Structures are given as C-alpha cells and as structure tokens.
Amino acid sequence: MLKAYKYRLYPNKNHEEMISQHIGASRFIYNWALENKIKSYEAEGNSISRFALNKMIPELKIEHVWLKNINSQSLQGATLNLDNAFTKFFREKKGFPKFKSRKNPVQSFSVPQHYKVDFENNKIKLPKIGWINAKLHRRYEGKEKTATVSRTSTGKYYISILIDDEKENPVNKSFNIDTxxxxxxxxxxxxxxxxxxxxxxxKYLKNSMKRMKVLQKRLSKKKKGSANRQRAKVAVAKLYEKIANQRNDFxxxxxxxxxxxxxxxxxxxxxxxxxxxxxxxxxxxxxxxxxxxxxxxxxxxxxxxxxxxxxxxxxxxxxxxxxxxxxxxxxxxxxxxxxxxxxxxxxxxxxxxxxxxxxxxxxxxxxxxx
The missing domain is CATH 3.30.420 (Nucleotidyltransferase; domain 5)
Incomplete structure (x- = not known):
C-alpha cells in the first residue's frame, strides 16, 4: 500500500538558493518537454516518448550549462510528471497539460531516489543540496519511493515522501443496512x-472575507515590483493558506x-x-x-x-x-x-x-x- 508522509523543511540561505535552482530547472525541462511533444505531434502525428526526451537532456546541458548543477534524476522526474499529465488527459478527456509558470502559488521538484532521512537528528539529505533541518514528526516503515520538495507562496518548504509499506490493501469488510x-x-x-x-x-472563507478584502485592498495600492507590494502579497497568501489548513483539518x-x-x-x-x-x-x-x-x-x-x-x-x-x-x-x-x-x-x-x-x-x- 502506498502512503505519503509530509514534513516541514527549514533550509538555510544556501539551501533555499539550491532549491530555487532545482525548481526552476524542473519547470524549464517540463516546458521544454511539453513544447517538443506538441511539435512532434504536429509534424509527425506521434508524440515523442519520455525516454527519447531523457536522452536529449545531456545535449540540452551543453547549451544550458547551469543545468549541470541540478540533480539529473530531478530533471528526468519532470518528464515523468509530464507523461503522467498526458496519461490523465487521455484517460479523462479533459485538462490538456499546460506550460508551467513561475507565478504558480506552489512550486516543486521531485527526487526519485538517493535522498536520506535521519529521524534521530531531524534532518533530510537531498542530492546536490545537502542536509536540511526538518520536523520529522512521524516515523514510517517501508520502501522509500519518490520524494517531492515544494515551496508555498508564503515561503514555506515541505517534502512529501511516498512510502510503499509492501502490505496488501485490506479486504473490504461486509456491510448491511445497519452499518x-x-x-x-x-x-x-x-x-x-x-x-x-x-x-x-x-465557512472558513466567508468568515475571513472581511479581513481578506482589507489585505487585497492594501495589495492593490502598492507599487508593482516594490518590496511593500511583495510583503502585502505574502500577507494575502498567508491568509489563504490559513483558510486551506482550517478546511483540511475539518x-x-x-x-x-x-x-x-x-x-x-x-x-x-x-x-x-x-x-x-x-x-x-x-x-x-x-x-x-x-x-x-x-x-x-x-x-x-x-x-x-x-x-x-x-x-x-x-x-x-x-x-x-x-x-x-x-x-x-x-x-x-x-x-x-x-x-x-x-x-x-x-x-x-x-x-x-x-x-x-x-x-x-x-x-x-x-x-x-x-
């Protein structure tokens, strides 16, 4: 059975810079792969495979040298995410994959393997980034699968680790009208x-709407590109995050x-x-x-x-x-x-x-x- 465990990360300045580079590189590879898939379909009637795209990444690193500082498996994870997006599109017949923007509220990248979790010292080691302090509030048992590092619009960092406990799903229990x-x-x-x-x-959103309007009005009056506007934007994001957390808890x-x-x-x-x-x-x-x-x-x-x-x-x-x-x-x-x-x-x-x-x-x- 697969389960995901989510933990809060507390990176230092160097870690934050490396995480930002990984996020940007994964977004770049995702958009590059999507563009290639669209072009190959328009030209040949067939979409280029994920494996063919992965073989093209080393050549891409020659053109964009900064990609060499990024964990190669995280780059391949971006093409896997795109492949999954297309699978979902063809299965559900809606939601064609879109190009990712740096303005999205939540940014992330995947770490398929070679990360380490130290429960004793509350630290997690990520390839190319190093050991990062974390709040490891729950232990898990099982085989570690892909980990996903994310950054929220409020500047918080999280890691979600997919675990296979290698147990079968329990058989559904019998039920009747009374149960x-x-x-x-x-x-x-x-x-x-x-x-x-x-x-x-x-009604968490409705109850916070009065405060939300005040914060959004302050944001609208700030000069675009200024530090004050960025602070006002974070204040709005924090309130939205609080509402989402309240709703999820309920x-x-x-x-x-x-x-x-x-x-x-x-x-x-x-x-x-x-x-x-x-x-x-x-x-x-x-x-x-x-x-x-x-x-x-x-x-x-x-x-x-x-x-x-x-x-x-x-x-x-x-x-x-x-x-x-x-x-x-x-x-x-x-x-x-x-x-x-x-x-x-x-x-x-x-x-x-x-x-x-x-x-x-x-x-x-x-x-x-x-």
Whole structure:
C-alpha cells in the first residue's frame, strides 16, 4: 500500500538558493518537454516518448550549462510528471497539460531516489543540496519511493515522501443496512447523515472575507515590483493558506469519523463543475470543497477496508418520500421542510435526502431489508 508522509523543511540561505535552482530547472525541462511533444505531434502525428526526451537532456546541458548543477534524476522526474499529465488527459478527456509558470502559488521538484532521512537528528539529505533541518514528526516503515520538495507562496518548504509499506490493501469488510450511513453534502450544513446528524458548515472563507478584502485592498495600492507590494502579497497568501489548513483539518477529522464508525458510506455523485456555473453559489460551493472531502473519504476507506457507495447524479433523492416513495415534483430549493401528501410524514429536506441516498445505494447492492 502506498502512503505519503509530509514534513516541514527549514533550509538555510544556501539551501533555499539550491532549491530555487532545482525548481526552476524542473519547470524549464517540463516546458521544454511539453513544447517538443506538441511539435512532434504536429509534424509527425506521434508524440515523442519520455525516454527519447531523457536522452536529449545531456545535449540540452551543453547549451544550458547551469543545468549541470541540478540533480539529473530531478530533471528526468519532470518528464515523468509530464507523461503522467498526458496519461490523465487521455484517460479523462479533459485538462490538456499546460506550460508551467513561475507565478504558480506552489512550486516543486521531485527526487526519485538517493535522498536520506535521519529521524534521530531531524534532518533530510537531498542530492546536490545537502542536509536540511526538518520536523520529522512521524516515523514510517517501508520502501522509500519518490520524494517531492515544494515551496508555498508564503515561503514555506515541505517534502512529501511516498512510502510503499509492501502490505496488501485490506479486504473490504461486509456491510448491511445497519452499518451503512448515507451522507448528503450541502451549503447551509456541510454534511447531513441518514441518522439525522447535521454537521455545521464552518465557512472558513466567508468568515475571513472581511479581513481578506482589507489585505487585497492594501495589495492593490502598492507599487508593482516594490518590496511593500511583495510583503502585502505574502500577507494575502498567508491568509489563504490559513483558510486551506482550517478546511483540511475539518475535513480530515470528519472523514476519519465517518470511516471509523461505519462499514460503508453512501454518497451522491455531484456535478461540482456544473454547479460552479451558478454565480450566486460559486463562492459557497468552492468554500465547502466537496470534491476534496470525497477524495479523503475514498482513500481512507481504501486504507481501512471500508466501502464507498455511490448513486447517480440524477437520482431524485431530495424529492422522494423515504417512507412511502411519493415523488414531490413541486419541491423547490427554498423548501427546507415538507409534508408527504400520501403518508403525511413531515420531512426535513436534507435528512430525507441522506436517507434516500443510503436506500438507493443499498438497493443497487441488493441489501435492502437485510
């Protein structure tokens, strides 16, 4: 099983300079490789392979001498990342690889091997860079794979180490109607479960918007290229980073709770990209970050042998009475509570949807009534 461990790095000035050179070189090779792939496809109808590109890198070093100071495997890692980007593009039919910019908020480069981790002294050695102080707060066991060194827009440095613990993924545990929970995500409440529990939406972005506007207004008044503008830019980035950290912490805790307490979690497939086109709700939907939450549920379920069940995006989970099955076609988004005309059951819109998500998911598994 593959797991990633992320640690904070504390480089000195020389380390920072070398890391910047590696980041710039990896970005240069990525863009160079992308340009060559596009040109070869336009000229011959076939895209040049990663291995052919790697063979061209030594010649590139003659033209650009500064590339000789960079770990050669990190340069080859850039072509591997591009190859993975094209694989994702052809698999999902969207997101054609783009040229990387130095203005991207997070910059990184990969270290495929030959790095060393010293847990006793809290240091990590990187090829061509040397030993760097780190906060190694968690130990790991297993085979070390590729490490990725990143720099955030606030000037913080991290290393993410991919570990293969050489263990098989646990077999999914059996589940039934009693050990399955349905979860409906929303804006007013972040998540509503089929047992009637409502988890408040913390709305970290909305709650920080007043401060954000002040910082962005200060930034807009600073002269471009000045040191004051750079400081104001970092202040905005720090607030965005704080919001992201708060959101991740909240989602990690909630996803861990749902996975640990249930054998299966039933979810609705949402068209988030389509929902973001509603300009009245764009900010609220982005603040909730449902896609990130679902990803956390998925990989944690895989870790612990739990099951994620899904229903189609067009299933009328909200408009169907979970007691008698009556379809209330007149229900609108403003109706938070409604009464079933047939069985007279009073429904909370979101709890009813969560119960139906669970029922629909189990029905597809032929587990209703078990």
């Amino acid at each position: 399955t929970v349905g979860v409906d995500v929303g804006i007013k409440d972040f998540a509503i479960t089929s047992i009637g529990e409502k988890i408040d939406n913390p 989602q990690h805790k909630l996803s861990s709770k749902l996975i640990s307490e249930n054998q299966a979690v039933a979810l609705e497939t949402l068209n988030v990209s389509g929902m973001l086109k509603n300009h009245c709700l764009t900010q609220s939907i982005a603040d909730a970050s449902w896609s990130s939450f679902v990803k956390k549920l998925e990989y944690k379920a895989e870790w612990y042998g739990k099951t994620i069940l899904r229903i189609g995006r067009f299933e009328p989970s909200t408009k169907i009475c979970n007691v008698c099955g009556y379809h209330n076609g007149k229900l609108t988004l403003t109706d938070r509570k409604w009464q079933c005309p047939d069985c007279k059951t009073n429904h909370d819109r979101d709890i009813n949807a969560a119960i139906n998500i669970k029922k629909f998911a189990l029905d597809k598994q032929n587990l209703i009534g078990i």
